[in-house]
Amino acid sequence: MNTMTSASNSDAPIKVLVADDEHLVRSGLQVLLEIEDDITVVGEAATGAEAVEQARALRPDVVLMDIRMPKMDGIQATRQIATTNGLQQVRILILTTYDTDAYVFEGLQAGASGFLLKDAGPAELLHGIRVVAAGESLLAPRITRRLIAQFTAQQTANKAAEHRLAVLTDREREVLTLVGQGMSNDEIGAELFLSPATARTHVSHAMVKLGARDRAQLVVIAYRTGLVSP
Known part of the structure; x- marks a missing residue:
């Protein structure tokens, strides 16, 4: 997959906002990401509403977005961020589990730049963040095309x-x-x-x-x- 040049300063670290309703997941992701020289976690959100608020305030390069969150789910939060003036450069990478795959197509329609399964390894997650931050979409895994095909079969x-x-x-x-x-x-x-x-x-x-x-x-x-x- 080609990697396009990021709109942000290539020397600056990738700013990531972590949105997940589980504190342990957020903490684990922050520890993993902060080890990397080219990635920094600028904020956390426990609900979709907080994710939107934090995106507006912090202008991250990438939002790691869980789907199932209270008050506002990740799909709604993705749609709000993607349609907010001034946040056009914010890329959203959805993290999902096998039992929430039905939401992936809707997430892509809402404006997400791709998705990863929550059981992805650290290297795959880091690669995904860098790919999305560079302006590409995470569409390489065959499961993505299968999902899109599945949920558009009737259209x-x-x-x-x-x-x-x-x-x-x-x-x-x-x-x-x-x-x-x-x-x-x-x-x-x-x-x-x-x-x-x-x-x-x-x-x-x-x-x-x-x-x-x-x-x-x-x-x-x-x-x-x-x-x-x-």
């Missing part, structure tokens, strides 16, 4: 979807299809005989035209409009 392309894609050029539509299949910029370039930089440009143009927050939302659009079949 077929229609006239409204076709109208939405009408703003794209033929090349951008091809690129969107490959993004929906989980390909990186390098893989898209190889498939379409383009340089990775040109592939990245087409991806960026598609994001702007479709109003997508990031690649995760492009994947959702690709499935919902029928460009990619489950």
Whole structure:
């Protein structure tokens, strides 16, 4: 997977907000993350409402967002953060368990940049934070594509979807299809005989035209409009 340049100062540590209703989980994550030279925990939240409040106050680069929290769940909190003016650069990485996978697709629609299972190892978590902070989406694991396929299986392309894609050029539509299949910029370039930089440009143009927050939302659009079949 390619890693795009972060909008923040590359020399500054990645600022992380940890949102989870379990104190032990928050403490454990903080200990793990603070060991890293390029990551710092700037705050904690025990509820979705606190996560939104802390995101507004602290402007973190990444929010580690649990789904099941009191007062406001992680999906609602993600949606509020993603639609708040001034928080466009805040990336949300959802942490979930197998029994909450049904919420992942909804989380991506709400504006999350990806997700990790809570049983992921420390190295996978750290990698995920760095990938998301760099502007990419955590879509590499096959389980992500299976989940998206599962929860869009009943949603077929229609006239409204076709109208939405009408703003794209033929090349951008091809690129969107490959993004929906989980390909990186390098893989898209190889498939379409383009340089990775040109592939990245087409991806960026598609994001702007479709109003997508990031690649995760492009994947959702690709499935919902029928460009990619489950």
